[in-house]
Amino acid sequence: DAGITQSPRHKVTETGTPVTLRCHQTENHRYMYWYRQDPGHGLRLIHYSYGVKDTDKGEVSDGYSVSRSKTEDFLLTLESATSSQTSVYFCATGLGQSLLGYTFGSGTRLTVV
Amino acid sequence: AQTVTQSQPEMSVQEAETVTLSCTYDTSESDYYLFWYKQPPSRQMILVIRQEAYKQQNATENRFSVNFQKAAKSFSLKISDSQLGDAAMYFCAYIDNDMRFGAGTRLTVKP
Structure with missing residues (x-):
């Protein structure tokens, strides 16, 4: 979705190194979410934000x-x-509990070797 | 613990036929929202259809419809006149406090 940009799209990193994934939205949504997607588990929520610094x-x-x-x-x-x-890490944005659901970024595939 | 269950890891349908994907969920809330998302190989999450729990009428979007049974906590997706472009991973989800997903059903469409 053009309203949510995730970077990088792919990353390979070594065990023990710090990694930062970025999500940028132009939707002006209050809520933002980070999910991870793994086979057999669907998408699972990692952290979310309900406002700046919250x-x-x-x-x-x-x-x-x-x-x-x-x-x-x-x-x-x-x-x-x-x-x-x-x-695979997905960022999503939304209005909270809403029929509009969430809007998702295109995901970041992270491989830790 | 998985609060959304998709009991069919894989499904297959012949082009132009109808297929139903099953989903059950568990929530103690009385008001919530239900969704089906499609994820093609591009990895993009595409909203297919949505339903408010307090509405009895089943949602319909073109060839996609749902069978919502609130008492049974069941929310199945029916795809009519299946097309090759329908091949994808399908996720059932609901929102009460945040969005919870099932493990997904991989749909194959045979020409």
Whole structure:
């Protein structure tokens, strides 16, 4: 979706290195989310934000941190990447509990070797 | 624990035929929203259809329709006149506090 940009699209990194994934939105949505997608699990929520500097943990938050300094940007950081964090990461935005659902970015494929 | 269950990891349908993908979910909320998303090989998440839990009438979008059974917590997706472009991964999801997804059903369309 043109309203959400994720960078990078692909990344290969080594175990133990820090990694930051970026999400930028032009939707002006209050809520932003980070999900990871793994076979057999669908998409699982890592962290979410309900406003600038307001964030909370999701279902699989261990090993991840987030920051939101502006409405448009939501960063996901892996402090010390592990092989279990190899996944496809999606950013999403939305209006919270709404029939509009969420709008998703195109995903980042992260491989930790 | 998975709160959305898609019991069919893979499904196959002949072009122009009809296929139904199943989904059950678990929530204690009385008001929530349900969705089906399509994910083609491009990885993009595309909203297919949506339903408000308090509405009895089943949602329809062109060839896509749902069978929503609130008491049974069931939300199946029917695709009529299947086309080759329908081949994709399909995810069932609901929102109460945040969006929860099933594990997905991979749909193959045979010419």
